[in-house]
Amino acid sequence: MTRMFQLLCGAAFATALVLSAARAANADAILAKQSIAVAVELQAHAMNLDDGWSTTEAALQQAQAAYAKHDYAMALAQAQHAQKLARISIAQAESQKKFWRNEVAN
Amino acid sequence: MRVLFVVLGMLLIAPLVQAAPPSVAVEPAADLKAFRTNFRSQFPDLLLNGYVNGPYNFSKSERTQWNQIMEFPPYEFALQEGKELFETKFPDGKSYASCFPNGGIGIAQTYPKFDAISSKVATLGIALNECRDAHGMQPLNLTKGPPAAIETYMVHTSRGKPIDVTIPDDPRALAAYEAGKEYFYSRRGQLNFSCASCHVQAAGKRLRGDVLAPALGIAAIFPIYRSKWGDMGTLVRRFIGCNKKVNAQPVKADSARYRNLAYFLTYMSNGLPMAAPGARP
Amino acid sequence: MAYTILIRAMASGGTTTVETLVKHPMDSGFVKGKDGKIIPGHYIEVIEFAHNGNIILTGYWGPAISKNPFSKFSFKGGKLGDTISVSWVDNKGEHTSTSAKIM
Numbered sequence: 001m002t003r004m005f006q007l008l009c010g011a012a013f014a015t016a017l018v019l020s021a022a023r024a025a026n027a028d029a030i031l032a033k034q035s036i037a038v039a040v041e042l043q044a045h046a047m048n049l050d051d052g053w054s055t056t057e058a059a060l061q062q063a064q065a066a067y068a069k070h071d072y073a074m075a076l077a078q079a080q081h082a083q084k085l086a087r088i089s090i091a092q093a094e095s096q097k098k099f100w101r102n103e104v105a106n
Numbered sequence: 107m108r109v110l111f112v113v114l115g116m117l118l119i120a121p122l123v124q125a126a127p128p129s130v131a132v133e134p135a136a137d138l139k140a141f142r143t144n145f146r147s148q149f150p151d152l153l154l155n156g157y158v159n160g161p162y163n164f165s166k167s168e169r170t171q172w173n174q175i176m177e178f179p180p181y182e183f184a185l186q187e188g189k190e191l192f193e194t195k196f197p198d199g200k201s202y203a204s205c206f207p208n209g210g211i212g213i214a215q216t217y218p219k220f221d222a223i224s225s226k227v228a229t230l231g232i233a234l235n236e237c238r239d240a241h242g243m244q245p246l247n248l249t250k251g252p253p254a255a256i257e258t259y260m261v262h263t264s265r266g267k268p269i270d271v272t273i274p275d276d277p278r279a280l281a282a283y284e285a286g287k288e289y290f291y292s293r294r295g296q297l298n299f300s301c302a303s304c305h306v307q308a309a310g311k312r313l314r315g316d317v318l319a320p321a322l323g324i325a326a327i328f329p330i331y332r333s334k335w336g337d338m339g340t341l342v343r344r345f346i347g348c349n350k351k352v353n354a355q356p357v358k359a360d361s362a363r364y365r366n367l368a369y370f371l372t373y374m375s376n377g378l379p380m381a382a383p384g385a386r387p
Numbered sequence: 388m389a390y391t392i393l394i395r396a397m398a399s400g401g402t403t404t405v406e407t408l409v410k411h412p413m414d415s416g417f418v419k420g421k422d423g424k425i426i427p428g429h430y431i432e433v434i435e436f437a438h439n440g441n442i443i444l445t446g447y448w449g450p451a452i453s454k455n456p457f458s459k460f461s462f463k464g465g466k467l468g469d470t471i472s473v474s475w476v477d478n479k480g481e482h483t484s485t486s487a488k489i490m
Contacts (some may be wrong), residue, residue: 047355056355
């Protein structure tokens, strides 16, 4: 009786472990995917302002490659790096848009 | 959630930070004069026509090596290949000559042109692709390979002719010119350089192992055989390369940004003799 | 593949100078292509220059010579109208030759 009970408890515990691990992995995947989507949007905005960076593009591609390999931790890290670079490039473009001047005339 | 708001906020602000329309009239001729004056006052001993030799005016060793490589110009093979391709008939019996005035001979110095029908600037490469399109053929690469060879041949037939880019009194053409000018002077990329940073402010100076060519005359020598490429390349190929060098993400070769930049840059060399195809390190 | 050789030979003061530009990929066999695979070696192994049929220079080239090699040399002798010929064979067994008159 106790043996059966122990086995049942063990099985229930193992199942719970596997299910929660799967849910955590799924949560990681979703987070990485969202992060990549935001980075893609930011880079598109930077390109529109004529100042998309090649380093942002490289980080984005690394993120997408990692995601395809199910390495969600790496994908998230690269996507966040891409977001950071994209934000800096957007700030650079916005602050300078008004400041370009004809260097030979002024 | 916060990220979503930040992104939305940026997208909302975006239209407000577009470049303000120029409050002064667009005057290409005045720009050209100022451009020339800037360089000529910087390098008083350099003849105007000498500008087409770019970096070779500023480095004896580069000029010596150039003279050596020009004993047998490295673009010779592309020139021969380009001539053959230029004269090859299309499947429908016509050839490139039918798309250009004077059969395409001695006319390269008038490009880029503003195409009033498409409202876009057409470089020589784009004109070649439009010719192919009109005869039911696929467009070709704008940066290298066979089309660069055809351009090499066509510019060779214009050697010595003064560059003669026209900017008609059409608001669209003037806007394209102005867009090119803005691109030239705007900083970009992670290194935050503009074209002017190197080719106006640092013209004649060294950048790592290279000597920077002044922007005046720089468009007179394309397509070039670049020793680094081991190959011919068009002006657009170099635009893309320069973008990458400042860690800016390049755009498509036929994009309006590069067309307008070519329009501005070539106009700034108006009057200088075509010295294309060129050979550079 | 069309293997062009451009050649120019000029005589002056009893010496002839020969310049050639040889079209050849001269792939060393050490370089990887964009796909990550090695581009197979394809290079000229032996090149011979002859004056009026007599070999005057033999070059044992190989993977260390770069693409589309340019070569220039001088020799005592040769006069206007003599023939300078050049021929090469590469590691794939391909070969080309051409000739020109001394100017």
